Amino acid sequence: MQGQLMFAILFVTLCVETLAEDEFLYKQFTDPERDAFHYGKFQEDFAWGVATASYQIEGAWNEDGKGPSVWDTFAHTPGKTHLNQTADVTCDSYHKIAEDVKNLKELGVNHYRFSLSWSRIMPKGTPDEINPAGVQYYHDLIDALLAANIQPMVTLYHWDMPQVLMDIGGWENELMHALFVAYADFCFNEYGGKVTKWITFNEPTVFTVFGYEIGYHAPGKTHLGWGAYRAGHIVLKAHASAYHLYDKKYRASQNGVVGITLHARWYEPKTDTDADRAAAQRALTGELGWFAHPVFLTGDYPEVAKELIAAKSRAVGLTSSRFPEFTEEEKQMLKGSADFFGLNHYSTSYIENKVDASLIPNIMSDLDYKASEDDSWDRTGSWWLRPVPWGLRRTLKWIKKTYGDIPVYITENGMSENDGPVRLEDTDRVTYYRAYINEILKAQQIDGVNLKGYIAWTLMDNFEWAEGYNERFGLFHVDFNDPDRPRTARASAKAFAQIIKDNGFIKAKEKSEL
Numbered sequence: 478m479q480g481q482l483m484f485a486i487l488f489v490t491l492c493v494e495t496l497a498e499d500e501f502l503y504k505q506f507t508d509p510e511r512d513a514f515h516y517g518k519f520q521e522d523f524a525w526g527v528a529t530a531s532y533q534i535e536g537a538w539n540e541d542g543k544g545p546s547v548w549d550t551f552a553h554t555p556g557k558t559h560l561n562q563t564a565d566v567t568c569d570s571y572h573k574i575a576e577d578v579k580n581l582k583e584l585g586v587n588h589y590r591f592s593l594s595w596s597r598i599m600p601k602g603t604p605d606e607i608n609p610a611g612v613q614y615y616h617d618l619i620d621a622l623l624a625a626n627i628q629p630m631v632t633l634y635h636w637d638m639p640q641v642l643m644d645i646g647g648w649e650n651e652l653m654h655a656l657f658v659a660y661a662d663f664c665f666n667e668y669g670g671k672v673t674k675w676i677t678f679n680e681p682t683v684f685t686v687f688g689y690e691i692g693y694h695a696p697g698k699t700h701l702g703w704g705a706y707r708a709g710h711i712v713l714k715a716h717a718s719a720y721h722l723y724d725k726k727y728r729a730s731q732n733g734v735v736g737i738t739l740h741a742r743w744y745e746p747k748t749d750t751d752a753d754r755a756a757a758q759r760a761l762t763g764e765l766g767w768f769a770h771p772v773f774l775t776g777d778y779p780e781v782a783k784e785l786i787a788a789k790s791r792a793v794g795l796t797s798s799r800f801p802e803f804t805e806e807e808k809q810m811l812k813g814s815a816d817f818f819g820l821n822h823y824s825t826s827y828i829e830n831k832v833d834a835s836l837i838p839n840i841m842s843d844l845d846y847k848a849s850e851d852d853s854w855d856r857t858g859s860w861w862l863r864p865v866p867w868g869l870r871r872t873l874k875w876i877k878k879t880y881g882d883i884p885v886y887i888t889e890n891g892m893s894e895n896d897g898p899v900r901l902e903d904t905d906r907v908t909y910y911r912a913y914i915n916e917i918l919k920a921q922q923i924d925g926v927n928l929k930g931y932i933a934w935t936l937m938d939n940f941e942w943a944e945g946y947n948e949r950f951g952l953f954h955v956d957f958n959d960p961d962r963p964r965t966a967r968a969s970a971k972a973f974a975q976i977i978k979d980n981g982f983i984k985a986k987e988k989s990e991l
């Protein structure tokens with residue numbers, strides 16, 4: 478007993494020393510073992526990168542033959558975004574390939590994750606009308622990246638659907654399945670000789686819930702209780718078909734990989750009770766599993782979600798579930814339809830059990846859980862984002878336990894500050910990155926997660942959707958009042974560059990001996 482106590486004290490002392498040395502103490506520091514810093518390096522071919530998305534950075538919203546997207550329409554509608562801001566110009570990356578690539582080189586990344594604007598390539602959403610200037614823009618970007626030894630990682634769909642396709646119902650129209658595959662086919666064919674890492678969709682839970690259910694994002698639909706499930710169903714089929722198309726038509730010659738990126742918070746039981754533990758498990762299974770189970774596990778939705786939503790639908794007199802069903806053939810298509818798991822992760826919540834039939838149905842009330850935060854967790858520029866580094870390691874462990882040894886890329890992780898005076902010494906963001914990247918090192922080296930790379934969100938401040946320019950996530954600061962949109966490296970850019978250079982974390986002492 479005494480021996481154990483001594484050991485515990487010794488352990489705490491050692492950890493606290495290491496932590497102090499590395500300045501990564503969050504206020505919630507309570508668990509020395511969990512929060513201890515871990516030194517080590519990633520594998521030689523580890524992918525380091527930063528991410529962006531077309532609508533958030535490109536600008537040139539109606540230039541050179543680009544068609545409007547749902548986000549152009551949405552942001553141009555009064556009352557939809559912070560101060561009615563739009564991304565008409567935003568970072569102006571359409572005109573700034575050289576500058577963006579220069580900054581990527583400064584970071585020392587070997588990957589750049591960006592998305593294609595579908596309506597820049599196909600103004601009408603269909604391959605019978607191609608915009609050559611738009612096609613050329615991405616060739617120029619990709620060529621500049623390759624010349625700088627940076628691998629492109631291309632997201633086909635990061636939310637900016639061509640407006641013409643929204644006019645026929647967007648992701649609520651079955652036709653979108655075939656239209657997405659035609660778009661993917663064009664992109665694989667056009668760019669696949671140079672691009673070997675593809676992501677079909679970015680965060681389907683987010684754009685279906687926000688876009689088709691809550692209406693907070695484009696297209697602003699409020700189909701409560703069913704919009705996200707219906708849209709998501711078509712998205713999943715479109716994903717699977719695009720994957721198989723690549724497999725049959727391009728993989729042999731292009732030798733690339735195709736994955737999907739899902740958003741997940743870590744869900745920690747609020748109390749150590751069976752009810753809350755089960756609720757947290759249900760929330761992870763039902764919410765992340767909504768898109769992950771079909772692709773990475775069974776070809777079908779998680780049983781718990783199917784059962785609960787069916788029961789709730791029956792309870793209000795519906796003759797079929799609000800949650801759609803796949804055919805056997807579709808399940809076969811979906812099962813195993815990704816070469817890697819792209820994970821976007823930013824924060825953690827507590828989850829408690831909550832059963833309330835009077836709530837408006839949505840994924841949370843359907844799964845009988847309620848989320849909350851810990852007041853001791855620091856705040857950032859986004860209400861939903863508090864730094865809880867250990868949540869990322871637990872998410873990765875959960876993914877390994879549930880989906881096996883699928884290769885995982887962190888495709889987004891980062892933190893925001895609010896708009897305000899220029900702030901280049903962003904020590905809180907430096908702390909965030911060091912702590913979160915340290916957690917993925919632990920996940921890889923201690924828990925054996927098959928981690929292939931880490932992509933930070935984001936290269937530079939940009940248009941943060943409904944929050945406009947009020948939330949800045951950039952490693953580079955952007956001055957949106959200057960017509961040249963100058964980018965300036967923050968302290969976090971330098972810290973991230975150092976981690977990349979070290980390919981992990983080297984003890985200060987060992988470093989000085991190098």
Ligand code: GBH
Nearest residue numbers: 530679680683740742821861889934941950
């Ligand atoms: C990502 O969205 C996007 O891919 C990216 O475009 C965006 O700029 C970036 O993150 C920063 O926001 O479900 O409780 O978290 C990811 C995160 C997920 C944030 C949904 C807001 C809503 C509340 N979004 N979340 S919650």
